Amino acid sequence: MSIDLKTISQLREMTGAGIGDCKHALEEAGSDLNKAVEILRKKGEIKAAKKSERAANEGLVAIAEDGQRAAVVVLNCETDFVAKNEDFIRAVQDLAEQLLNLGLAEFKQKVDQKIKNELVVKIGENIQLGDFGIFAGEVLGSYLHANRRVAAVASLSGGSQELANDIAMQIAAMAPKYLKPEDVPAADLDKEREIYREQLKNEGKPENIWDKIIQGKLNKYYEDVCLLNQIFIKDDKKKISDLLAAAGSDVMIKNFKRFSI
Secondary structure, three states, X not given: OOOOHHHHHHHHHHHOOOHHHHHHHHHHOOOOHHHHHHHHHHHHHHHHHHHOOOOOOEEEEEEEEEOOEEEEEEEEEOXXXXXXXXXXXXXXXXHHHHHHHHOHHHHXXXXXXXXXXXXXXXXXXXXXXXXXXXXXXXEEEEEEOOOOOEEEEEEEEOOOHHHHXXXXXXXXXXXXXXXXXXXXXXXXXHHHHHHHHHHHHHHOOOHXXXXXXXXXXXXXXXXXXXXXXXXXOOOOOOEHHHHHHHXXXXXXXXXXXXXXX
């Protein structure tokens, strides 16, 4: 059966599949476009199953915002080449917009199908949905690094948009695990203390000064893992807690999260 070139081009535009795949699908479908799309999607599922075993360690992060809400999506692929492709960049941003509109539960179901039936066929790599989330707040700050591989969102009660964005940038740069020292699990603190004791023992420090030294090391640990205790990346004379205090007694960080490839 001779397949019209215009029909092949139309199917390719609809699916993003290769010319040869489109031609074979149309031949199998008797030139019926809708059937040909179904055939390509079925083949796409087979491809996805085979490719799913391959590592998807590259990718991008995208943010979509709507007033006091923000949606963040991480989409993984196999190669940096694909991550820089305009189709992939557009796909990640589209997913963030969909998440903002659909909500978490419906989004996950629809995206899994879209990846299998469309993106894998079109892009030709193992594509995996990574982390994602929706955030809301009185003042919502966000930051997306220039390489689109790291992003962060911070939700504040009160304060300015500039403050919220600065805190989001801090989160992206310094990757805090907790908001404040009280949030650190007791098991983690016990582990840190045990490590410090072994260090001090090996260094031959007098045991009667261990507690004081350990507390100093814990304070440094808090500066690494607790957002409020971290040194502000834009001003090393201030901590994040100082920024909040200067903004007003009612200004608090309600929620935050970092996303990365």
